[in-house]
Amino acid sequence: MDTPAVEVTGLTTGYRNHLAIEDITFTAASGRLVGVLGPNGSGKSTILKSLIGLLPPWYGTVRVFGQPPGRARNRMGYVPQAEEVDWDFPVSVRDVVAMGLYERKLGLDRFRRVKEAPIIHALERMGAAQLANRQVGELSGGQQRRVLLARALVRDPDLVLLDEPAAGLDATAEAELLRLLRTMADEGKCVMVATHDIQGVYDTFDDAVLVNRHLVSTGPVRASLTDHSLHQAFGRQLITLQGIDHHEHHVEQSHEVRGGQEHERTR
Amino acid sequence: MAEWLSDPWQYEFMQRALWAGLLVSIAGAVVGAFVVVKGLAFMSDAVAHSSLAGAAVAFVTGGGSLAINIGAVIAAVMTAVSVSTLSRTARLREDTAIGLLFAAFFGFAILLISRSRSFALDLNSFIVGNILGVTTEDLWLMGALTVIVLALTLFFYRELLFTSYDPVMAAASGVPVTLVHMGLLTLVALAAVIAFRLVGVVLVMAMLVAPAATAGLLVRRMPMIMLIGTGVGVLSTVVGLYSSFYFDVAAGPAIVMTAIVAFVLAYLLSGRGLAIPRRLATAVSG
Numbered sequence: 001m002d003t004p005a006v007e008v009t010g011l012t013t014g015y016r017n018h019l020a021i022e023d024i025t026f027t028a029a030s031g032r033l034v035g036v037l038g039p040n041g042s043g044k045s046t047i048l049k050s051l052i053g054l055l056p057p058w059y060g061t062v063r064v065f066g067q068p069p070g071r072a073r074n075r076m077g078y079v080p081q082a083e084e085v086d087w088d089f090p091v092s093v094r095d096v097v098a099m100g101l102y103e104r105k106l107g108l109d110r111f112r113r114v115k116e117a118p119i120i121h122a123l124e125r126m127g128a129a130q131l132a133n134r135q136v137g138e139l140s141g142g143q144q145r146r147v148l149l150a151r152a153l154v155r156d157p158d159l160v161l162l163d164e165p166a167a168g169l170d171a172t173a174e175a176e177l178l179r180l181l182r183t184m185a186d187e188g189k190c191v192m193v194a195t196h197d198i199q200g201v202y203d204t205f206d207d208a209v210l211v212n213r214h215l216v217s218t219g220p221v222r223a224s225l226t227d228h229s230l231h232q233a234f235g236r237q238l239i240t241l242q243g244i245d246h247h248e249h250h251v252e253q254s255h256e257v258r259g260g261q262e263h264e265r266t267r
Numbered sequence: 268m269a270e271w272l273s274d275p276w277q278y279e280f281m282q283r284a285l286w287a288g289l290l291v292s293i294a295g296a297v298v299g300a301f302v303v304v305k306g307l308a309f310m311s312d313a314v315a316h317s318s319l320a321g322a323a324v325a326f327v328t329g330g331g332s333l334a335i336n337i338g339a340v341i342a343a344v345m346t347a348v349s350v351s352t353l354s355r356t357a358r359l360r361e362d363t364a365i366g367l368l369f370a371a372f373f374g375f376a377i378l379l380i381s382r383s384r385s386f387a388l389d390l391n392s393f394i395v396g397n398i399l400g401v402t403t404e405d406l407w408l409m410g411a412l413t414v415i416v417l418a419l420t421l422f423f424y425r426e427l428l429f430t431s432y433d434p435v436m437a438a439a440s441g442v443p444v445t446l447v448h449m450g451l452l453t454l455v456a457l458a459a460v461i462a463f464r465l466v467g468v469v470l471v472m473a474m475l476v477a478p479a480a481t482a483g484l485l486v487r488r489m490p491m492i493m494l495i496g497t498g499v500g501v502l503s504t505v506v507g508l509y510s511s512f513y514f515d516v517a518a519g520p521a522i523v524m525t526a527i528v529a530f531v532l533a534y535l536l537s538g539r540g541l542a543i544p545r546r547l548a549t550a551v552s553g
Binding site for chain 2: 016049052053054070073078080084085086088089090091092095096099100102103104110135137151
């Protein structure tokens, strides 16, 4: 069998002294659209950052196409959350997309002009070729997202990681984005999307990695996203999203609170 | 009129001052473009003040002009690197680290200077600059430092731009962001040392911030900001030198005030002065 695009085993990591995720294990295959799902603060972004090599594992291993993330850089494209980007910065769309082609080299060939073709191609694919010379600060939210996507795709990566790509997009733009992600998966890429929005997950994704700091479940969506597992991952937040039985949850919640108080008292 | 314009440049000290102003304008605008977009103004100020410590050590130990300048560069680079290291390892906010090191180096400099009577005379030129006293030797040194700043910026332009714009993504793409950040702070240090002969440590920040900020109002590309910023710097130097020559005011502050006036004009001309009320109105009306 082929090497999976992503293979994460017993991954525990975090930021400085702060533990973010614990003992996460999953695989993701090429040609699949994979949702990394969980409530806010559940460690979705942390997982993506580990895959791209921004966060070294404290325990466990991360393999991308069978290699440590640092060696698979050229095969990955990453779309950060839009609010992590400085949109006031004086750069053009072309400059930003060109950054996706960055290669570490110290020779004089670094002065060679950046190739235009892949930049234009990536922008065309996003339907944003006409934006090439615009300043990033002049763009609308949807256009900004397309530019970040173009930057991630400019090297034609085999693994595409997107962090909350639909946040702030209107319904049309979101549908367009999902169509594009589906196309990329059908082309044989592994596309991983971190999102807390679980509406329509069964139709959107092939596989899921459901987390809440720990791994809750993983596998094909229908098998891994059950009422039970979703409830386990999302708890109270799920009620507003899906309208799952209010009563049952309420009872469980008050139970927890009471337990907590008892715990306090015995201490 | 022609005489009025050409008179000042008959004096060699005025010519040297103009050359010095040109060098400061180039280094100031190139590094200043990053200072402005990255919000490193306070850092630049601290680095400039700290450079005094190195200059003082060189002076007290009997060094000449070259040694004083090299001392200033060393102290400035030490500050830049210490800020970066301290903020990462001691888990301090960067501006806290800057405040601490600023005080430490500047305090140490004043301490040394207070022990040495003769240096007190020179202290004034360090604080407010002494552009009319720039020697040919100073010019060569400033020129060499400017060439170093330009070469480093040009060679690592892609890394500097990428790291400044999006450090997370830059790190993910294999850019050594911590190293690049330290390098940028070192460039700030070098530019500060180039500039302090002209306007003094107190006003160095003005030469790093004002021309680039002015350019940033008029153009929206980094290379253009650097170019227009250099122009603003040169213009400020020329106007400042004329003011100094004819109105008998200190040249450094005159240059700085000209640069500030240029900023205000650009602010008004770029329409942003008008755009803000308009934007507020849109925000209110929804």
